[in-house]
Amino acid sequence: MKILHTADWHVGRTVRGRSRADEHEAVLDELVALAEQEAVDLILVAGDQFDVQTPSAESEQIVWRAFSRLAAIAPVVTIAGNHDNPRRLEALRGLLATNEIYALGQVRPGTEGGVVTIETSAGDIAHIACLPFLHHRNAVRPDAIIDAQSTDLSMHEAYSTLYHQYAQFLLKEIYEVERVQGRQGHRILMGHVSTFGATVGGGERDIHILDRYAVDPSAFSIDWDWIALGHIHAAQQVANAPITSYSGSPLSLDFGEHRHKPQAAVVTLYTEQDPQIRTVPLTSGKQMLTLRGPASSLFETSPPGHAWLRVYVTGETLADTVPQLREHFGEALVDIRVEHQHDEIDEQGTDDRLQQSAAELFAQYCAEKGEHDPRIQSAFELLLDTVHQPESVVPDASATVLTTGQELR
Secondary structure, X not given: OEEEEEOOOOEOOOEOOEXXXXXXXXXXXXXXXXXXXXXXXXXXXXXXXXXXXXXXXXXXXXXXXXXXXXXXXXXXXXXXXXXOOHHHHHHOHHXXXXXXXXXXXXXXXXXXOOEEXXXXXXXXXXXXXXXXXXXXXXXXXXHHHHOOOOOHHHHHHHHHHHHHHHHHHHHHHXXXXXXXXXXXXXXXXXXXXXXXXXXXXXXXXXXXXXXXXXXXXXXXXXXXXXXXXXXXXXXXXXXXXXXXXXXXXXXXXXXXXXXXXXXXXXXXOOOOOOOEEEEEEOOOOOEEEEEEEEHHHXXXXXXXXXXXXXXXEEOOOOOOHHHHHHHHHHHHEEEEEEOOOOOOOXXXXXXXXXXXXXXXXXXXXXXXXXXXXXXXXXXXXXXXXXXXOOOXXXXXXXXXXXXXXXXXX
């Protein structure tokens, strides 16, 4: 069985206020062409189709058009990521399913859509257990955040334990389906989550990739044939038993991702051997380039072609240097800063407050006030994340999910 694995489209993402709709349309065209060229049997989209939970009409049109075109090639299974609105995806489940697009916004038992079974014309079967983004507040209580006895390790254990329980529950339901049918299929777990050992891409939301909310891929049952993940933007394989991989984002989403090449993965599942994972570069999205140097050398640099450009000007500058550089580099230039001696600038795009997250700004504020209690930072991050998320639609941490047949409460 041949599968196209992709994730983290982030349709609607802008770069310093500039629309990237044309890029997204082009790169999704690339994905459609790849699925068609490879004659895939199944397409997995592991979350974060959108960049915000209230996408524009233009963004929705881009995403649903891509899904429709992909589904014309092979069945599509997708889940909500942390940037997606789970309720919006749930509202469309019935309509999407009529077009062989199987969507899940919240954790569900297998009998209620948590497991999607696909059979190819050749008779190969795949059982896809779907775990949409699991919000942290379903595993870690607010009182634990401010409890002096709580540690990052204890919060990680609570989150990771709940995640593995859900995965094991869905696997047991797959066992039962196979027992009833008398046939075994490929067992796939698709999730949107951070894992220990993964290398971040550089454009992920910091609060959602903390180690305290990561899971250990080696703790998954070896009965999974493959674990297909989204959330980390750099394509990679992070474990071998079972094989666990991120497809990566199909385009660079911010300047911090300049080291990672946009990709998708074509995965072939076999009956008696490990999956074969082949990454395919995607080139329709623009590069994210950074130039730094004195104005004289910058003026000697030719404007880039298919790229977005960030420029740091060092040394002495004249009053008209910045506007002249804007004219020199044209539309490609989206960010320009004059670098002074006291500035501390890194390569990750966090050199000024406009590019820093609220959590980072709050940490700086605490440091300036001499407040170093990490529990305050953790409580602020939880509060911030709660404000940015809709009311939870995921079963809470008290749910019992270890025994086949029990309902998720």
